[in-house]
Every structure is written in structure tokens, then in C-alpha cells.
Amino acid sequence: MSPAPSPALPSYDEAAAIVSAHAVEAAHRSPRIEHVELAISLGRVLAQPLYADRDQPPFARSTRDGFACRASEASKHEFLNLAGQSRAGDAPAAPLPKGHAWEIMTGAPIPPGSDAVLMIEHVETSGKKVRLLPPRTVKPGENIVEQGAQAREGDELLPVGSAIHAGQIALAATCGHSALDVFAKPRVAILTTGDELVPVNASPGPGQIRNSNGPMLAALVAAAGGEPWVLPTAADNPEALDSLLAEAVAADLLLISGGVSAGKFDLVEPALARAGARFHFTGVRIQPGKPLVFGELPYSHTDANQDQNGTKHFFGLPGNPVSSAVTFLLFATPILGALSGRHDSGPRFALARLRAEAGKLAKSDLTRFLPASCSFSATTSQLPEVELVPWAGSGDLAALARSNCFLVLPEGSGRLEAGAIVRILLT
Ligand code: AMP
Ligand code: MG
Secondary structure, eight states, X not given: OOOOOOTTSOOHHHHHHHHHHHHHHHTTSOOOEEEEEGGGOTTOBBSSOEEOSSOBSSSOEESSSEEEEOHHHHTTTOOEEEEEEEOTTOOOOOOOOTTEEEEEOTTOBOOTTOOEEEEGGGEEEETTEEEEOTTOOOOTTTTEEOTTSSBOTTOEEEOTTOBOOHHHHHHHHHTTOSEEEEEOOOEEEEEEBOTTEEOTTSOOOTTOEXXXXXXXXXXXXXXXXXEEEEOOOBOSSHHHHHHHHHHHTTSSEEEEESOOSSSTTOOHHHHHHHTTOEEEEEOOSEESOTTOEXXXXXXXXXXXXXXXXXXXXXXXXXXXXXXXXXXIIIIIHHHHHXXXXXXXXXXXXXXXXXXXXXXXXXXXXXXXXXXXXEESOSOSSSXXXXXXXXXXXXXXXXXXXXXXXXXXXXXXXXXXXXXXXXEEEEO
């Protein structure tokens, strides 16, 4: 028998839409701007558009090793006299005389008057002469990139909000930027809760476990472009939670781990309510991660420089490590991205082919995200292949660590055949 539906809770799509609407709002809070060296700008977000400082490419250049010529002359297959040679780095040559060709290397400027480059593989040379081998002909523009073909001086090449990866660093370098204006990273408070938790370097006593969500969430935050701020673990009592929440609300975003289920010592929701929280949802029809809580806490702060009045978004993440990781990826990344000033952020889904039958899955009214391992390197002609990682439930950290994605099972789906095309959530 399938479990009773939970109609009061939003579905994954509904909860994602609620979070998206708040991400749009969060994007209006313009972060501070920092100036950082290009070499350490990886993962940051552009706070100024990137403009072309000159035409790109800055001169018409050859894309091949070969011979610059006039296409109409070369296509007659008569020998052309070689007038000279240019290599990459040489200044543009003098105009090409009629009936001549010019030896040229990849990246070298095209001599004025020429309109095509013959590939070295397509010609016959004889002393200081060259001709295009018949029956091949050549058209004007072949093997040449015109000056400004990619961009004109002053063009906006990247808008504000672009995430900086290797390609953006290359573009900035080619435009002469040795440093960039980027947005300050949002500070994300990580507040783990639970009487059973001890720090990683302590020996757990009977009934105790090491706090793994603290380091995991710090890593997820850093990878998503935030600045993790790990607070001391809160014990499961109202006083500890109240005082640490009061501290944590100074952050740009709050992640609270644990204490949001229905247990007697799940005290996080009442503590948030005492701190004046507005709840946007308290639970989502997903597994793992069903108890996820999302809302805003009021915040006001006055000092000599600024007067801040507003709210801070928070997520109450279920304490089970796999639940914490999944709910972070699904719901915290869009808000964190918006607070970082990014114009594109949030969970990344892809399609993959299921390697082996997933037979033991009962039907569920929840959208499920199951730890899975995807091989992205099979071939270029086939979809990536994914398989489930055996796991013993949402506390199974070893399964999480052996996975590199989550298999998405929509509401109502059960058993899947080998070869089925499925959606995966990338980590
Ligand atoms: P909770 O959400 O507080 O009910 O916790 C659910 C499960 O996750 C329990 O087994 C907790 O011991 C475990 N858990 C909670 N917080 C953490 C944490 N920071 N690191 C590792 N496990 C945790
Ligand atoms: Mg707990």
C-alpha cells in the first residue's frame, strides 16, 4: 500500500518556485564591491560589465599555416610568386602585390590586399612560387578571421552578474584586466544543532557522533560562492538556540542543521518563531529532506556607518547528512546565488541513462533524490550513464561520499528499467 499523500506540503516544484521568487527579491540587495587580482578571481561574480578594450581579434589574422593570397588569383591554379613571410607576432606586412602570395603562420596578421589563406596541405611549392592544387578552389575569407569578428572596441562582452570561470578569466586577460571588480561573497551562518554532536577532533562518548554537517555545509557554501561562518554547535535547549540564532542573524543567509523534525527535542522551529520568523514553508514533498524549513528572520542593526533594517533568509535543514546536502543543493543555492549577485544559479539537472534496473523502489508521493554515480565520460554519442549507489538511508554518509549526483524520481514513480532516461541532480 502506498503511503497517504501529504497534501498540505508543497511539492518540489512548488517549493522551488517559492524559493525562486525570494531569490529574485534577494538579488535586489546589491552586495559590496571588491577589487581582486585576476589570478584569484575564479568563482567570483562580476560587479562591472566586461568591455572590449580593442577589436577582437585586433587585426585580421590567419587561422592556418599556409599562404595568404587573392582567392580569385589562387583559384586559377597558376603559380604565384612568394613576396615574403609573416609569423605570429610580426607587425602587419606591406600590401600584397598583384599575382603574389605571402607565406603566413597561424595567428599572424594578413597582408593588406589578400583575402584568403591557402592551407599548406593544399598547395604545391616550387622554389619561391606556390600554387593551389586543382581541382580545389578557394573563396574570399577562407581561413581568415576578420578584425572585430568577435567584438568591436567598447562592446559589452560580459554583463554584471557573470560567474567567473576559466573562459571569463581568459576574456578578461585578453582585454587587459589584471584585476576585476567583483561582488563581496555573502556570509553564510552555519548553525548545527544537537546534543549528540562533538567536534571532529573530540572522541565521541557513548551515544555521541561527530559533527559532519558543519564541515560539509561549509564546503557546499564555499563551492557555491559564499563565505562560510561556522558557529558553535547549539545544544538542544531553547536558551542555546535563542542566543546562537541572535548571533547568526547578522549573516547574509542562515543555514541551521537539525532539529526541524517532529521530535520532542526538535526545537529549531519554535526558536525561529520566538526570533520573529516568517515561515514560507515548513516541509516539502521530497525525500530525503521532507522536514525542510524556509523563511525570513527580522534583522535590524545600527552602527556609525550604516542602518540596516530588513530580513535575512534562513533554511532549517534536516540533520541527516544526505538530507542536508540535498536540500542545500535544491533550495539554498538559488538564494545564495542571488545574494552573490549571480544572474544564473540554482540546482543543475541533466539527463542520463540508467545503467541497471532500479527494481526495489516502491511508489511514493514524494519526489526522491537518491545518491547515484554517473559516468560522464562514456562516449560523445551517448547520454551519461548513471547507477544508484546502495545506501542505508539519509544518514548514510559513505553512500553520499561515493556518489557524484542524485537520481531524481518524480512523484508517483516506482521501479525503473535499465536503459530508462532519467533526470539527475548534479553535485
Ligand atoms: P535531526 O534533524 O536533528 O532530528 O537529526 C537527524 C539525524 O541527523 C540524527 O541521527 C542526528 O544525529 C543526525 N545529525 C544531526 N545533525 C548532524 C550533524 N551536524 N552531523 C552529523 N549528523 C547529524
Ligand atoms: Mg537533532
